[in-house]
Amino acid sequence: MIRTRFAPSPTGFMHIGNLRTALYAYCFARSQNGKFIIRIEDTDRTRYVEGAIDRIYRTLDACGMKEDESDRIEGACGPYVQSKRGKIYAEYAKKLIELGGAYYCFCDKERLESLTDEIGNRKYDKKCASLSKEEIAKLLRLGIPYVIRQKIPTCGTTLYTDLVFGEIQVDCADLEDNILLKSDGMPTYNFANVVDDHLMGITHVIRGTEYLSSTPKYNLIYKSFGWDIPQYMHLTPIMKNERQKLSKRDGDANFEDFTAKGFLPQAIINYIALLGWSPKNNTEKMSLSELISAFSIDGLSKSSSIFDEAKMKWLNSQYIKELPFDEFNKLAIPYYENSLIASKYNYSMFSSLLQQRIDILSEIPEMVAFIEQFENFDTELFVRQKLKTDKVLAKLVLPKLIDLFKNLDSFEHQSINDSIISLCENIGLKKGQVYWILRIALTGKESTPGGGIEIALLLGKNRSLERLSLSYSLLH
Numbered sequence: 068m069i070r071t072r073f074a075p076s077p078t079g080f081m082h083i084g085n086l087r088t089a090l091y092a093y094c095f096a097r098s099q100n101g102k103f104i105i106r107i108e109d110t111d112r113t114r115y116v117e118g119a120i121d122r123i124y125r126t127l128d129a130c131g132m133k134e135d136e137s138d139r140i141e142g143a144c145g146p147y148v149q150s151k152r153g154k155i156y157a158e159y160a161k162k163l164i165e166l167g168g169a170y171y172c173f174c175d176k177e178r179l180e181s182l183t184d185e186i187g188n189r190k191y192d193k194k195c196a197s198l199s200k201e202e203i204a205k206l207l208r209l210g211i212p213y214v215i216r217q218k219i220p221t222c223g224t225t226l227y228t229d230l231v232f233g234e235i236q237v238d239c240a241d242l243e244d245n246i247l248l249k250s251d252g253m254p255t256y257n258f259a260n261v262v263d264d265h266l267m268g269i270t271h272v273i274r275g276t277e278y279l280s281s282t283p284k285y286n287l288i289y290k291s292f293g294w295d296i297p298q299y300m301h302l303t304p305i306m307k308n309e310r311q312k313l314s315k316r317d318g319d320a321n322f323e324d325f326t327a328k329g330f331l332p333q334a335i336i337n338y339i340a341l342l343g344w345s346p347k348n349n350t351e352k353m354s355l356s357e358l359i360s361a362f363s364i365d366g367l368s369k370s371s372s373i374f375d376e377a378k379m380k381w382l383n384s385q386y387i388k389e390l391p392f393d394e395f396n397k398l399a400i401p402y403y404e405n406s407l408i409a410s411k412y413n414y415s416m417f418s419s420l421l422q423q424r425i426d427i428l429s430e431i432p433e434m435v436a437f438i439e440q441f442e443n444f445d446t447e448l449f450v451r452q453k454l455k456t457d458k459v460l461a462k463l464v465l466p467k468l469i470d471l472f473k474n475l476d477s478f479e480h481q482s483i484n485d486s487i488i489s490l491c492e493n494i495g496l497k498k499g500q501v502y503w504i505l506r507i508a509l510t511g512k513e514s515t516p517g518g519g520i521e522i523a524l525l526l527g528k529n530r531s532l533e534r535l536s537l538s539y540s541l542l543h
């Protein structure tokens with residue numbers, strides 16, 4: 068049975084690179100009828116951020132990625148939070164010492180500092196690896212603080228085959244005898260990831276490339292214990308540009324930054340799925356279940372991809388368009404509440420105009436602002452070469468539109484449209500020309516939700532007439 072895991076550290080927001088790791092681990096497990104496990108890696112208490120665990124679960128829920136085992140869903144391999152597994156690590160660290168894969172190190176801070184070279188690098192010199200059994204027993208009896216370090220062979224090479232990157236080989240001489248268990252008894256990542264992946268029966272470890280070159284070192288621990296080594300897939304980072312990773316400092320690297328901007332979770336995961344993986348048929352718009360069916364390891368990329376917000380916006384607009392109307396309206400409400408039209412109108416009228424026109428929900432306040440806001444605008448907006456409209460034409464048409472509006476008995480779509488059509492016939496203009504002039508005159512804006520008639524209906528007859536007159540006066 069395939070078992071994958073997502074092992075986030077609760078250090079703040081959910082970076083979309085991490086979310087993508089979760090997504091691939093989830094899709095791979097589901098595509099193989101396997102299990103997807105969540106493990107919280109919180110042993111570094113200095114980086115722990117209150118509320119971060121809730122945010123992890125909240126994000127996965129919003130994206131529809133349900134795990135099979137975690138701290139909130141019972142499973143056979145718990146606890147699934149590393150800070151609750153202290154005893155397990157201590158026990159396995161001692162076992163590893165007995166097996167010759169690790170040793171006690173009693174070196175104090177001063178001594179370790181003295182090992183720093185001129186350029187600031189420090190590598191432990193394995194001094195404690197050669198302590199005798201008697202010396203160790205004595206130091207332990209005296210209560211001297213210690214850490215437990217991995218014992219790396221002094222020569223030879225270690226290698227493994229990554230499912231994305233192929234063979235990775237390192238010289239043992241280049242590896243350090245890293246700390247596995249700290250003096251406070253807490254494990255480091257170097258140890259905890261191995262013990263947990265083994266005890267949780269993880270068959271495929273899917274994580275970022277930052278672990279690609281330390282994995283041979285972790286494999287030495289598996290070997291010392293005589294455990295099966297899992298398969299590995301290391302994933303390239305998501306980049307901001309050719310050289311820089313997309314980072315928190317860019318302001319836009321976290322899942323919630325994007326949802327706050329009005330991206331839908333399904334569009335976010337669809338887009339990030341394609342950053343580092345491509346389906347065989349090159350489809351772009353894919354739901355989570357389609358991603359699961361299409362997911363395959365050979366689609367994973369060795370080179371990193373650059374995040375393109377415009378592309379994600381396009382995908383988002385596709386998802387917005389196909390939402391059931393009520394759902395779209397519900398999602399849009401907070402954005403109306405936060406706009407100039409807040410609690411003044413029936414929002415669903417706007418939603419029916421906006422759903423097919425916006426890319427992200429946060430465009431809504433700006434798109435509806437014209438209803439309450441109408442100021443002197445640049446009359447150059449009447450000029451549209453493609454339609455052959457200009458200010459002279461606007462000056463000619465506006466009085467006619469004012470008369471037309473005044474004389475309408477019923478202010479409805481059909482009747483306005485019919486009268487505009489006969490106006491066009493009378494004065495020999497195209498519908499598009501009159502609509503353009505009407506829309507600019509009613510809003511003073513180049514892009515608006517809906518055409519002239521829809522906007523006139525939102526404004527009502529009196530306000531439409533006021534605006535037409537005002538626009539006309541601007542042309543003098």
Ligand code: GLU
Binds near residue numbers: 075108274275278
């Ligand atoms: N806690 C590690 C991280 O957030 C997880 C690495 C792994 O998946 O093994 O980077």
